[in-house]
Amino acid sequence: MRTGPKGKPFLEWCAENGKRGERLANEFREELPTELTKASNYKAKWKCLKCKHVWRAEMNSRTKSERPKGCPKCAHNAPASKTKNFLAWCEKKGELGKKLSREYVDKDKPPTAVTYASHYRALWKCGRCSHEWRTRVADRTKSVRPTGCPECNPPGTNRYTKKRERVD
Known part of the structure; x- marks a missing residue:
């Protein structure tokens, strides 16, 4: 395991960061945490205390001060x-x-x-043609190219795709 050239030891960082540090220390599932620093790029093993999901994530992504990463399973199932x-x-x-x-x-x-970012496949009914279909809520609400009614917008004919006319 590599600690990197600089950085505070992970366990020392945990001790200085209250409840958040305590939670990360408890979620950490490697054998030798003393060899790692909080800013390491090493992908450590973690186990969520809430849902018991096990995953790997870089040390620095869990300990950074702005927008730290948490359990990916819980993130998609936020109530x-x-x-x-x-x-x-x-x-x-x-x-x-x-x-x-x-x-x-x-x-x-x-x-x-x-x-609005749920992966739940909800039932939708088109206001134009009354077609009903299921798709993820997140697909309808995303800011770039949200999905619409598949009857009104068949694949390959959406407003973002321009068809070129063939010139003979």
Whole structure:
């Protein structure tokens, strides 16, 4: 294992960083944590204390001060709350939000039970052609090339794809 040329030893960093440091020390699953620094690029093994998921991540991605990485399984399954849910997101997004909230027709999960970035495959009903289909909530809400109705926008004919006419 490499510690890198400089950097605070991982266990020392954990001891200085309160509850966050204690949690990371408890999630750490390597045999020799004393040989690693907090800023190391080494991909260590971690085990989430909440969901028990085991994964590998670089030391520096877990200990950095801004936007540190956590359990990837929990990140995709973050529960919706009163302020962080699909309906609340729609209310902040103007016309797009109004359109998506009208098209969300899933009876299994209400729009307040999923987040705008959820991987849940919700049921949608097109406001133009009334076609119903399932797709991930995240695919409808992404800022770059969100998906739409597959009947109104068949693959290869979306507004981002320009077809070239053949010149003989």
